[in-house]
Structure formats: C-alpha cells, structure tokens
Amino acid sequence: MEHPIHVMSEIGKLKTVMLHRPGAEVENLTPDLMERLLFDDIPYLPIAQEEHDYFANTLRENGTEVLYFEKLAAEAIDAGNVKEQFLKQMLDESDIESQYIYDALYEYLISMNTQDMIDKIIAGVRDIELDLGNDHSLYSVVTADDRYPFLMDPMPNTYFTRDPQACMGNGITINKMTFAARQRESLLTEMIIKHHPRFANKGVEVWLNRDQKWHIEGGDELILNDETIAIGISQRTTAQAIERLARNLFAKHSNFKRVLAVKIPNNRAMMHLDTVFTMVDRDKFTIHPGIQSNGGEVDTYILTPGENDTINIEHRSDLQNILKEVLGVSELLLLPCGGGDAIIAPREQWNDGSNTLAIAPGEVVTYNRNYISNALLRENGIKVHEVISSELSRGRGGPRCMSCPIVREDI
Numbered sequence: 001m002e003h004p005i006h007v008m009s010e011i012g013k014l015k016t017v018m019l020h021r022p023g024a025e026v027e028n029l030t031p032d033l034m035e036r037l038l039f040d041d042i043p044y045l046p047i048a049q050e051e052h053d054y055f056a057n058t059l060r061e062n063g064t065e066v067l068y069f070e071k072l073a074a075e076a077i078d079a080g081n082v083k084e085q086f087l088k089q090m091l092d093e094s095d096i097e098s099q100y101i102y103d104a105l106y107e108y109l110i111s112m113n114t115q116d117m118i119d120k121i122i123a124g125v126r127d128i129e130l131d132l133g134n135d136h137s138l139y140s141v142v143t144a145d146d147r148y149p150f151l152m153d154p155m156p157n158t159y160f161t162r163d164p165q166a167c168m169g170n171g172i173t174i175n176k177m178t179f180a181a182r183q184r185e186s187l188l189t190e191m192i193i194k195h196h197p198r199f200a201n202k203g204v205e206v207w208l209n210r211d212q213k214w215h216i217e218g219g220d221e222l223i224l225n226d227e228t229i230a231i232g233i234s235q236r237t238t239a240q241a242i243e244r245l246a247r248n249l250f251a252k253h254s255n256f257k258r259v260l261a262v263k264i265p266n267n268r269a270m271m272h273l274d275t276v277f278t279m280v281d282r283d284k285f286t287i288h289p290g291i292q293s294n295g296g297e298v299d300t301y302i303l304t305p306g307e308n309d310t311i312n313i314e315h316r317s318d319l320q321n322i323l324k325e326v327l328g329v330s331e332l333l334l335l336p337c338g339g340g341d342a343i344i345a346p347r348e349q350w351n352d353g354s355n356t357l358a359i360a361p362g363e364v365v366t367y368n369r370n371y372i373s374n375a376l377l378r379e380n381g382i383k384v385h386e387v388i389s390s391e392l393s394r395g396r397g398g399p400r401c402m403s404c405p406i407v408r409e410d411i
C-alpha cells in the first residue's frame with residue numbers, strides 16, 4: 001500500500017509538502033502584540049506573499065507537489081462533517097472572554113462557508129466585526145475605552161507549517177505547542193489527519209498527540225535516516241516529550257531504533273533545533289557555532305529500547321562522531337553558519353542561515369540574504385536554490401520552518 005505520509009530522511013527527494021501562504025493574520029500584528037505573537041517585526045504582506053509564492057514555485061519547479069494547510073483543513077472538516085464540533089473546540093481553545101462573546105463568535109463563524117471560516121479563524125476576529133455594544137458584561141463596560149482589539153486572536157505563525165506537526169516514517173506527531181500564540185495550529189492538523197480523505201483510515205500512525213502533557217514542536221524534529229530521529233531539547237521541546245515519543249516509536253514497532261536528544265541553548269534566536277542545525281546531504285550538515293562548546297561539543301542523549309519496555313539513555317557530546325556512526329559514513333562535514341565568523345554567524349543565523357530545506361540529497365532551498373552561508377554550501381558541493389526573503393524572515397523562520405514534508409523518496 002502506498003502511504004499518504006512517508007518521510008524516512010531529511011534529504012530524500014521531496015515529493016509532497018504542506019505550506020501556508022501568509023494572509024490577513026499577518027496584517028493583524030501590531031507593535032503591542034508582536035512579542036506575545038512571537039514576531040520581531042511586522043511583515044509587509046503583499047511582498048511576503050510574493051516571496052512565499054516564489055518559494056512555492058521553486059518547490060513545484062523541482063518536482064514537489066504543494067498542498068496548502070488551510071485548504072486541507074477545510075476539506076477535512078467538510079469531509080468529516082465536523083464543522084460544528086470543530087468550531088466549538090476551536091472556540092474552547094481560544095480564551096474567549098465570556099459566554100456571550102463565545103455565542104456571538106459561534107454564530108458569526110458558523111454562518112461562513114468552511115474555507116472562509118478557517119481563513120477567518122487564522123486571521124483573527126476583531127471586536128469591531130461583531131456589533132456587540134459595550135453593555136453585555138461588567139468587563140466590557142469597564143474596558144470600553146481601552147479595549148483589547150481581538151475577540152479571537154490571529155494566528156500569524158501559521159506560515160511556519162513545520163512546527164504544529166512532524167511527519168516521521170509513515171506517521172506523524174500532532175504537537176502540543178509551547179506558547180498560547182501557536183497552540184491552536186495543531187488542531188487544524190488533527191482535523192486533517194482524522195478526516196481528510198487523503199489521510200483518514202489510511203494507516204497513518206499518530207506517534208504523539210496534542211492532548212499529551214509535554215511540549216514539542218516540529219522545528220525540533222529531524223529525521224536523520226530510517227532508523228534515527230534527532231530532536232532538540234530546546235525552548236519549545238521538553239525532554240519529557242522526547243522520551244514519550246521515543247517510547248511510543250519503540251513500543252509501536254516503528255522502523256526507528258534510536259532517538260538523539262540534542263540539547264541546544266534556551267533562547268528565542270535558537271528556538272528550535274532546525275534554527276541551528278539542518279541536514280543538507282548524506283554526510284553534510286549546517287550548524288550554528290553558538291550551539292557548540294569550544295571543543296565543538298554538543299550535549300546529546302542517545303535513547304534506545306531497553307529490556308522489558310525500559311529505555312536506555314547514553315550521554316555523549318561528540319556530535320560529529322555520533323552522526324558518523326548513525327549515518328554509517330566515514331567522513332562528515334559540519335558547515336558553520338556564516339563561515340563561523342563572530343559577526344556573520346549570529347547575523348545570518350538570526351535570519352535563518354542554518355535553516356535549510358533539503359529537496360534532494362545535496363540540494364537545498366535557502367534564503368538569499370544569507371549569502372556567506374550559501375557560498376559556503378556551494379563551495380562544499382551543495383546545489384543551492386535561493387529564495388527571496390526580506391519580509392518572510394521577519395517572523396524568525398526560514399525555508400525548513402515554512403514547510404512540512406509529507407512524502408519524500410527513500411534514499
């Protein structure tokens with residue numbers, strides 16, 4: 001049987017990918033909201049959309065089928081006939097101020113066709129869209145002159161489709177995300193997996209679901225090969241979630257035999273493992289020197305199945321040797337972001353110079369602005385497709401963050 005999800009590596013030829021073209025949600029960012037909504041600046045939407053179309057076309061021109069997250073979600077909800085149930089769950093998770101507003105939002109959104117409803121939920125709902133007056137609650141009367149502008153927050157990070165889920169093997173993790181600003185995104189993933197005809201009842205294993213307790217995000221989940229996953233212990237992913245996932249992968253007899261938990265600094269610039277470390281070829285990775293000690297070490301914990309459902313944990317820090325062993329190669333290159341220069345490396349890493357999307361072994365998509373890192377990749381034999389990046393990069397994510405591979409060819 002052909003599996004609807006098939007990802008056995010980071011670098012196999014990319015056959016199908018899921019993206020989201022940034023939309024009205026990005027124009028609902030204001031300086032007051034940026035920090036909470038995890039942006040550092042406000043992208044200029046028309047240019048961000050042009051850049052995103054350029055990215056999507058680059059993938060298509062190289063033989064990748066491009067699916068859109070919001071479209072799959074709407075199709076899934078219609079196919080499963082779960083519009084009412086979905087909307088209630090979405091409102092339950094949206095921190096709505098009162099039952100009165102909850103009911104008004106329900107009426108407003110349910111009256112739309114499903115695609116418009118999904119697009120509107122992602123865009124956010126402003127108070128001025130619903131004619132509610134001020135006298136429906138004490139809170140509303142008291143805050144009438146200084147009102148929070150949204151009844152339902154926008155979801156401007158939706159174009160980083162890497163994070164709410166991660167396809168691994170023939171299955172997926174549907175992620176419990178870290179910050180409230182992003183947690184609702186994976187509810188759309190859950191709808192897609194449960195109800196979309198492309199995925200529902202097609203043997204897709206859910207390795208980890210969003211109802212579990214511990215945070216994990218797709219930017220931390222790397223598929224090194226058909227036996228090895230690497231996961232960042234990071235600002236967004238906890239050691240507990242990694243152990244839970246490893247136990248599930250081992251217990252469900254997946255093809256994966258080991259999980260490398262790679263500890264990276266806990267800060268915004270390096271929020272996920274893929275902001276500092278990505279695979280570009282069978283024996284080549286990008287790395288931000290900021291995650292290595294002076295001796296090039298990185299704390300890594302190797303999880304393997306033990307006797308009687310236990311788990312073995314081995315602590316090492318010679319990342320380069322570990323990678324050689326698990327990938328079965330005698331030489332392995334770690335290519336430093338910005339060439340390792342004290343100024344260029346952090347500058348290019350900030351704009352995702354290490355965040356490459358491999359579309360085939362030795363072939364990647366990167367942001368054009370990281371020209372020193374791109375030159376280094378080329379010098380080391382990597383084919384680099386540069387995409388335009390002035391506005392998209394303001395959300396702090398690069399080509400890997402903006403893409404969720406669904407199917408890759410085996411290598």
Ligand SMILES: NC(=O)NCCC[C@H](N)C(=O)O
Pocket residue numbers: 037038039157160162163182218219220271272274275395396397398400401
């Ligand atoms: N995998 C990634 O590193 N994704 C980038 C996510 C950026 C987004 N503004 C966030 O803070 O979650």
